[in-house]
Amino acid sequence: MRRFALHTMVASNELDPQFIIETARMLFTLAVRLRDELGIQLEFVNLxxxxxxxYRPGEQAMSYAEVSDGIRALYEQIIEPAGLGGLKLSFECGRVMTGPYGVLVSRVRHVTRKYKDYVGLDACMANLMRPAMYGSYHHITVLGKGEGSPTQVVDVTGSLCENNDKFAIDRELPVMQPGDVVVIHDAGAHGHSMGFNYNGKLRSAEYLLRQDGSVEMIRRAETMDDLFATVEW
Ligand SMILES: Cc1ncc(COP(=O)(O)O)c(C=O)c1O
Structure with missing residues (x-):
């Protein structure tokens, strides 16, 4: 028996619900065509x-209600009249499931003034590559230095000897000192899982913050033994 379904992956980090709704329209229309022209009955459509x-303050999370209302309307308009009412729908979302629920916690190691002001962290692009790789914005806060703290415009750098190893460029942030704890937000997707060991960087531990406020280590930090574990001596 041959079984069929449709799958697409056409969006990335999209905040406009209409984009997802229009993706559903495209697949629903195709589902009807496949049945009409080839007699193929799909089991499900994966959006x-x-x-x-x-990622940025002021941006709005996508409204799931708007997405589901839009998709339901199209289902009633395209799928049901074509007699395909049993068609199942699925998503395989990644970023939205994990991204906002992880933070990279780092400590300031150095503060220096050259032609710009720099704050150097003990984390680096081996822990979170997005800013260095795509220039992505990740919001940064400093523990204990909230609204009203004096600020300065800085580049926040990692500890790798790569010019692009920066978490923020020309960002207005609270004035920082060595030892300050810096929180880099929305690091739950494309963070640890994209990590790497260049320059002998060891991956950090991962901690789970439970709803009752307790914290549990769910992955220990790598050691030098881990780094050399695959070397054939
Ligand atoms: C085939 C496929 N499905 C799902 C995903 C997850 O996408 P997202 O994290 O944007 O929800 C990706 C990400 O690249 C992908 O390539």
Missing amino acids: GGGIGIP
């Missing part, structure tokens, strides 16, 4: 991932 997250 892929692509739902974005509000």
Whole structure:
């Protein structure tokens, strides 16, 4: 028996619900064509991932209600009249499931003034590659230095000897000192899982913050033994 379904992956970090709704329209129309022209009855349509997250303050998370209302309307308009009412739908979202629920916690190691002001962290692009790789914005806060703290415009750098190893460029942030704890937000997707060991960087531990406020280590930090574990001596 041959079984068929449709799958697409056309969006990435999209915040406009209409984009997802229009993806559903495209697949629903195709589902009807496949049945009409080839006699293929699909079991399900997978709309892929692509739902974005509000990385920047002021951005709005995508409204799931708007997405589901829009998709339901199209289902009633395209799928049901074509007699395909049993068609199942699925998503395979990644970023939106994990991204906002992880933070990279780092400590300031150095503060220096050259032709610009720099704050150097003990984390680096081996822990979170997105800013260095795509220039992506990740919101940064400093523990204990909230609204009203004096600020300065800085580049926040990692500890790798790569010019692009920066978490923020020309960002207005609270004035920082060595030892300050810096929180880099929305690091739950494309963070640890994209990590790497260049320059002998060891991957950090991962901690789970439970709803009752307790914290549990769910992955220990790598050691030098881990780094050399695959070397054939
Ligand atoms: C085939 C496929 N499905 C799902 C995803 C998850 O996408 P997202 O994290 O944008 O929800 C990806 C990400 O690249 C993908 O390539």
